[in-house]
Amino acid sequence: MPELPEVEVLVRHLAPLVRDRRIRGVEVRRASVVAPTSIAALKRALTGARFTNLVRRGKYLVFSLCSRAGPAEVEITLLGHLGMTGRMFIAQRRAPLPKHAAVVLDLGPQRLVFEDTRYFGRFTLDTAALTRLGPEPLGREFTLAAFSRALRRSAQAIKVKLLDQSLVAGIGNIYASEALFRARLSPRRAARRLRPAEVRRLRAAIRAVLREAVAWGSTVPLNLHGPASGDGLFYFGRDPATPDYYHERLRVYDRAGQPCAKCGAAIRRLTQAARSTYYCPRCQR
């Protein structure tokens, strides 16, 4: 699943590729991903508009565009979210579209493709979701004081609480497990029962795990040659033809039964809030 690091890496790669590009046409092949914006409204707003900026907020891609309305210029915000299986890439106009291409923006010789197998992602003018997000974990607003205050209010298991985007933005199922492993905390601990030293450790672990993942993702070349060696100029996501670096660097996620890298005990899987949690029963208390 794309979480903060994956989205950050994607944004860094994509931003210079879309900047100053003008949208010639908009094709929506799956209306649900643009909802609640209508297809007509999206086309109206984006056609003729020019990309000015792209940043990440939590797991969201925040595109800024500029369009003309008569003599005046209007700023537009386009919000993208990759859901579980979403991808975004620039491809040559002639390259075949993937089966689940949901939105295609015509940029002239190339196009920006938003593809999402399960259609859980978003590509919309509705920016309401941003107002519900908590602080950026790698930013200054993610203070120890605010973090502990929020945890004190919650009786939920800490693993489940870390998935709450209003607590801190950008952590998903993978990095929740990874951060707890790094902080040596059991995923079952009630959020409000963490001691101050443990909260401090967890905050540091979250930041370290995310920072490392971003650095790692920026270091290892993504698949720059497009899916199935098509002529995509840029492609984000796992490619079955390349080694699975992505999984290799995760310490506990999806490693049930394998020995813990630190102590050798078998990693366990448990279900919390209908999601898999992975942890080391010996290291994490």
Added chain:
DNA sequence: AACGCCGCCTGATCGC
């Protein structure tokens, strides 16, 4: 107001 639960989706995997 915190929290549990459902629905949304498709593809991989499982059981018979």
Added chain:
DNA sequence: TGCGATCAGGCGGCGT
């Protein structure tokens, strides 16, 4: 072999 059932999971919405 084939096919239906089950599972995975981010997030919004809803009910408690």
